[in-house]
Amino acid sequence: MVAMKSAYDFIVVRGTAGNVVAGRLASNPAVSILIIEAGPSNPRDIPDITTPFKAFDLRGSQYDWTYKTTMVDRPDYTRVEKPNTRGKVPGSAATFDDWMAFGGETWGWKGVEKYLKKPAKYFDDEGLYPEALKTTLASEEGILPASHSDLLPEMEPFRDALIKAWVSKGEKLTDDIYSGEMHGLAKGINTIHKGFQSSSYVFVENKPNVTILSSMSSKNLVFDGLTCTGVTVFGSDGEELTFTASREVIVSSGIYESPKLLMLSGLGPDEILKPLGIKTVLSHPHAGKSLLDHPILANVFKLKDGFGLEDHLFRAGPAKTGAIEAYRKHRTGPLNSGYSNFKAYREAQAENGGVDPFGQGGQPHFEIDFVPMFSDAFQWHIPTPTTGNWFAIIVDLLRPVSKPGQVKLNSTNPLEQPNINLNFLADDLDVMALREGVRFVDDILMNGEGMKDVIGEDYPWPVPRNSDAATDKMILERHQTGFHPCGTARLSKNIDEGVNLRVIDASVFFVIPDCRIQNAVYVVAEKGADMIKSDYPSLY
Known part of the structure; x- marks a missing residue:
């Protein structure tokens, strides 16, 4: 300088x-x-x-802009929150x-x-x-610097169960989502190297x-x-x-x-x-x-004890002490985690005469993140569980068709935040697509080999899986921004x-x-x- x-x-x-x-x-x-x-x-x-x-702790910190944002502004439903980090x-x-x-x-x-x-x-x-x-x-x-997320030995049972469930439902694994096509379950890459x-x-x-x-x-x-x-x-x-x-x-x-x-x-x-x-x-x-x-819908399942990261990251005890020591000495272990080892990309089936309203070039409709812990960065409106292991699944709708939102001025004061309207889910097609994305993931996790044996109930309340109308209402009430x-x-x-x-x-x-x-x-x-x-x- x-x-x-x-x-x-x-x-x-x-x-x-x-x-x-x-x-x-x-x-x-x-x-x-x-x-x-x-x-x-x-x-x-x-x-x-x-x-x-x-990373997730930065929300609401001194380094966060904490923008107040209109999430959805439909004739039948409006939500304004402060999610944007x-x-x-x-x-x-x-x-x-x-x-x-x-x-x-x-x-x-x-x-x-x-x-x-x-x-x-x-x-x-x-x-x-x-x-x-x-x-x-x-x-x-x-x-x-960029590298694949560390394959933590603490998370091996979780990874094995997820891969087994994904494959058992006929879905593919891939090492390459970087050459122009993005389909399948892939190991995540982050701008993290040697714990930094x-x-x-x-x-x-x-x-x-x-x-x-x-x-x-x-x-x-x-x-x-x-x-x-x-x-x-x-x-x-x-x-x-x-x-x-x-x-x-x-x-x-x-x-x-x-x-x-x-x-x-x-x-x-x-x-x-x-x-x-x-x-x-x-x-x-x-x-x-x-x-x-990208509008997202994050759902939370109970995980079998020992399959999540909470004890290693949040709760006092030998697992957390060991994680802190591993990071302090070697920059390794759970504190070096990018949280999500895996992300998946998938198309939904077009039911519109073969015309895909979400992209006709074979693009994926959803990005799905699998986080083996409760993540308040995506569920800040839900109390953080004090016990147990949990599993957050985040479904991103990648190509929404709703009319774009807008940024306006509130005043001439440069310190005053702008007026932000994301205008999520203004088109019912986006609601329907998120519903189908959530149900696709539900089927893999609840019925796929391996994972069905280690997940339990929804948190904090049951997902209304048997009613389109009730699921759509849940999506309007609980969807969030993908921060993109x-x-x-x-x-x-x-x-x-x-x-x-x-x-x-x-x-x-x-x-x-x-x-x-x-x-x-x-x-x-x-x-x-x-x-x-x-x-x-x-x-x-």
């Missing part, structure tokens, strides 16, 4: 993608880059962030090909495949997996030409006509600072904060800007719209009128990925960095 000054070549307004962009632009040591960061500057030194076991999966080739309709040919699978691999460096220290994975999901340029959870901050570590200004809030972007020339920020003392960029400003503030900053700066729909008295730089009717996310929002500053092929400003983060996604969105965020960041470099041949 270099000394603070007021002008830089590039300014990046925070975020996961922003760190990647800054790190790649820093390849020329003569280029100066400023990162405006809302959070801490030293995430590597914060155990709550880097300890894999702590990682695994590595690329998505289907067919879904990236859907991006071409919005961003052009270079955003299809063939155009982005190299960027799916570029950020990661894959580790298989014990030689358990195919050698080809080192090039299938990573690259020699990779910086972000990494994130995009690794891209800007040890970069002397990158300055990180942490714990700052963005007030507005600065424009000279239609060119963004800088940004005004302030810290906890309220003092405002304005920084200018001689080359470009890149907004990477994330799915909710990027559109908020754009609108606060005069880029947005007239119906939002004018009532708040915001001077319009450019009337942009789409800013904040097209909000997408995107789309609020969507890219397009043509720009009839625009400003000289780049947005590089999940808000530019055209179609939501049919998996967790982390990998797609890195795609946008890596591709965006290359696009910037190509515009400055004298620098790169």
Whole structure:
């Protein structure tokens, strides 16, 4: 980190993608880059962030934005909660090909495949997996450590029962969900290596030409006509600072904060800007719209004693003491766990004349996560059981058809959270699809060989499996976000009128990925960095 000054070549307004962009632009040591960061500057030194076991504890912590969110807003049902607070999966080739309709040919699978691999460096220290994975999901340029979840010996009985149940129902196992097709039960990969959870901050570590200004809030972007020339920020003392960029400003503030900053700066729909008295730089009717996310339904079963992680992670006793010692001494054991060793991808059967409303390119309809413990990150509305072992099953609807949601301004105060409406389950097809996904998993767990012998009752109340209407009501009441929002500053092929400003983060996604969105965020960041470099041949 270099000394603070007021002008830089590039300014990046925070975020996961922003760190990647800054790190790649820093390849020329003569280029100066400023990162405006809302959070801490030293995430590597914060155990709550880097300890894999702590991931779910971050919800509601000082590192969580705790956005208040409208989950569903139907004529017959409305819910507003505060849910919004990682695994590595690329998505289907067919879904990236859907991006071409919005961003052009270079955003299809063939155009982005190299960027799916570029950020990661894959580790298989014990030689358990195919050698080809080192090039299938990573690259020699990779910086972000990635590896398969540790196969904890404590969880071997659980893994064996799940695999046996899955196969007994005619479903397949796979080692490859990284080549454009995603079907079957696969072992999960995380950005965890040797007990350490990494994130995009690794891209800007040890970069002397990158300055990180942490714990700052963005007030507005600065424009000279239609060119963004800088940004005004302030810290906890309220003092405002304005920084200018001689080359470009890149907004990477994330799915909710990027559109908020754009609108606060005069880029947005007239119906939002004018009532708040915001001077319009450019009337942009789409800013904040097209909000997408994966609705999920998490169910909990009782597990046979000894099959879950609770005793190793939460409850005082020899199992927890041993887990703490293993992590302290060797960075191994349950505290090194990514929680979910397995994830599954599956299509439902189309019953619409052969036409699949959720994707006609063979994409999976569901991602299913199997977590051998009670997980309050997905069930914060349910009391945490004080005894016993439990099993959380999370069914994500990957390609919802409901009308997208929207992010709006509540006021001109940059510290006030935006108004967020996910608009989940507005279309009855999404409710039906989640119902079928839950029943598919129920059948495997309750009737599949192996698992049927180790699970017990639902928690905290029985699932109404014999009634479509009652199940649909349960879905409306208990569904949650998959924490995969995107789309609020969507890219397009043509720009009839625009400003000289780049947005590089999940808000530019055209179609939501049919998996967790982390990998797609890195795609946008890596591709965006290359696009910037190509515009400055004298620098790169």
